Amino acid sequence: MSLLLPVAATAGPLAVGWSVHGLWFRRQIERARRDPLTGLPGRTAFLAWVRRMRAQGLVLVWVDLDRFKVLNDTHGHAAGDAVLVTSAARLAGWAEHHGGYAARLGGDEFAAAITAPSHLPDALGSLHEVLCGSVPYRRHELRVGASVGAYREEGLAESGLGRAMRRADEAMYAAKRSGGGWCIAHGPIPSMTTTNGRRTGRRGTSGGAR
Template sequence: MNDFITALAGAAPLASGWAWHGVAMRRRFAAARRDPLSGLPTRAAFERRAERALARGPHVVIVMDLDGFKHLNDVFGHAAGDEAIRATAASLNDALSDRRGSIAARLGGDEFTAVVPLRDRASLPWLLGGLHGEVTAPFRHGGCDLAVGASIGACVTSDLPAPSLSLALRRADEAMYEAKRSGGGWRIADGPALTHTTTAGRRNGRPGTAGREAA
């Protein structure tokens, strides 16, 4: 019996060590799926979750790009730009906090995306307008109130031939560029057809599809 107790006592630190190792590994994997600056999921993690979400029913896919971000960096420094990214992520989370099942992510640079369950299409203008208002509200940095603009494009997946994330992102990207060309705000992609191609997820500056916009 004494030998058995001794063996258990010796194995306890090893088991404890493996348990902590497992916790540390899970934390590392979780961190790898998060953008270190914004705290939002990375693009790869977002795409995996968003594909599954779209298969469950109608969603609105949102692409958002900050306006005036380069000017903010040039005038106030990169630390201010980093704070703008963090503030935008916080605003995005806040705007979607009451939309259960929403998934938001940072695509890179000053571009963000989200997939939001669409229960009532009539509420979409309120969602996009509220998001725009949250993101463009001033944030505090270095004792100053700073702000950026935002251009938002949205695509309703039920308007597409099939619930394709890649197609929805392209349509939302086109709508976002239409909003940007009009001075910011938001726009909803009109119809399922792509009237113009995009390059690396970006428009080529050509006329785009029609939509609805709110400043």
């Protein structure tokens, strides 16, 4: 019995130590999956959330800031970072209000997935309005526009998730071509051509950059 007592006495602290270490490790992994500038999850975490929640019926939303390069060139990258951080917070707040999840895809591209609201046009209109609000920076009021595209999933199978994302991206591009605002894609069939497996016109395709 005397040999077992020390072991029993140390088992509790060891278990607590490993529990704390495991929690720290999980937090490090979660932090690594987030964008270091905005704090939003990245594409991988976003897709994992969408796959878990698809059964509820989601609306996928793609966002691209308008005139962001001009702002960067005019006011500098620090000003651009301030706009990205503020835009990310605004998108995240909107998505949370609608029971959803927001992410930064890269550059000035963002995505969100929300449970279908009772009136999607009103929800998208409010998102566009808040994203276009001015951002205080030093003695300036910085402004960028936003192009918002949405696609309401229509019971597509798991293999159709990529197509649903493509439709949201196409709707966003349609809004951008019309000068900004928001657009909803209808039907699961992509309406635009592809280049190297991506929508023609996206960055990195031979069709040019947006």
